[in-house]
């Protein structure tokens with residue numbers, strides 16, 4: 001006789017759309033109460049927590065990972081502490097610089113090493129092409145007046161000249177919604193040919209897999225933000241950029257140290273409920289936390305896996321379920337010998353093969369010293385890597401790298417590999433907006449939902465990256481202060 005098996009999974013399945021967070025025993029419910037719970041110990045969550053603590057509120061931070069910092073991660077076991085996440089910032093990152101000053105994090109002035117970053121070896125189809133050869137190379141698809149431009153700088157220069165946004169947050173102004181088309185379409189409208197777009201953008205895409213799935217409006221925001229940062233840096237007459245002493249992860253770590261309650265690590269949130277004058281946070285380990293308000297800082301790629309009750313609706317729900325995070329992988333290498341002195345090529349590379357972009361980290365005693373190298377793999381190549389076992393994908397990248405730099409054979413060691421997409425606490429890197437998404441929900445994503453508030457770089461309106469994260473944490477904290 002067959003018996004109906006009732007196990008936990010079938011019970012959960014059967015519950016279907018029933019209240020998504022099962023009632024917890026009263027004894028458990030009484031525990032873990034505070035004024036505010038912040039989900040995520042990245043920059044945005046920590047900034048909101050510290051602001052609220054400063055206003056006298058009792059704040060707890062729950063963090064799924066076993067470390068502080070989120071998308072700020074520094075390799076402490078590698079010379080120079082190279083960054084796996086947030087790489088560098090500018091003097092115009094006012095909130096971030098202020099946090100460094102307030103919480104005692106030293107700044108490293110990058111001015112002397114910035115020029116190294118812009119010199120790269122161009123390698124197309126395995127062929128090294130010098131800046132002198134490039135204007136007349138048959139592989140150069142750029143128009144006659146731009147033949148001398150290198151593929152990694154031509155788009156930035158074009159955007160700087162042709163950006164219709166006068167200021168960074170104009171990207172969410174409805175009057176600019178007509179630019180919320182694909183970057184490809186906008187470039188085509190501006191007389192770019194397909195081969196140029198392919199080389200300058202699709203080879204190493206910063207947002208999306210290609211210019212087709214990046215919103216031109218987002219790229220304009222990015223360009224306007226970069227322009228403002230350059231202006232501030234130039235007018236201040238000081239540093240062109242910074243990293244933090246000990247690696248950028250030191251910033252969120254110092255912020256976390258300033259909290260009265262230690263960040264609760266290894267605490268993965270699975271559900272948030274806002275009901276009956278309070279909010280409740282449910283975690284994978286069965287623990288439940290209650291507070292007057294919750295601030296959730298996780299990226300949309302993760303947020304859509306967290307059950308929210310009552311459910312989100314309208315453009316905000318659409319945004320949470322569709323906003324994607326960039327696929328980026330990194331391989332970190334240490335050179336046992338300076339192979340670039342042997343082959344006479346620059347250690348930095350831009351190529352149209354798997355080892356797409358190689359950046360020499362100048363974090364040694366002298367600006368010229370190369371402390372380690374980072375291979376950045378983006379777009380389709382990174383997506384391919386994510387389908388493979390690490391041993392297969394990293395070998396393929398190294399084979400490609402060594403085919404371009406045979407002098408490096410036997411002289412480099414892999415010291416780190418990161419797939420941001422495979423990391424369950426980020427499922428990708430920075431958010432990228434596809435055509436139509438900015439006008440559809442950019443201003444909706446960060447709106448509070450009952451007792452739940454949202455922050456994270458993807459909800460920032462005026463700043464991007466690390467400073468965007470800080471801006472968003474500040475906005476969420478102010479919302480809570482106004483409501484409590």
Ligand SMILES: Cc1cc2nc3c(=O)[nH]c(=O)nc-3n(C[C@H](O)[C@H](O)[C@H](O)COP(=O)(O)OP(=O)(O)OC[C@H]3O[C@@H](n4cnc5c(N)ncnc54)[C@H](O)[C@@H]3O)c2cc1C
Nearest residue numbers: 040042043044064070071086087088269456457465466469
């Ligand atoms: C490779 C790379 C390079 C970058 N370079 C730059 C740069 O040069 N300049 C710049 O300005 N920005 C850069 N950035 C972006 C910058 O690092 C991020 O914008 C910023 O750190 C995001 O902070 P956040 O607080 O919004 O998100 P996060 O740092 O992602 O914080 C969210 C936190 O929530 C936690 N979390 C997730 N899910 C759960 C869960 N279910 N339960 C509990 N906790 C959870 C995460 O572990 C994380 O700690 C870069 C990022 C990367 C990855």
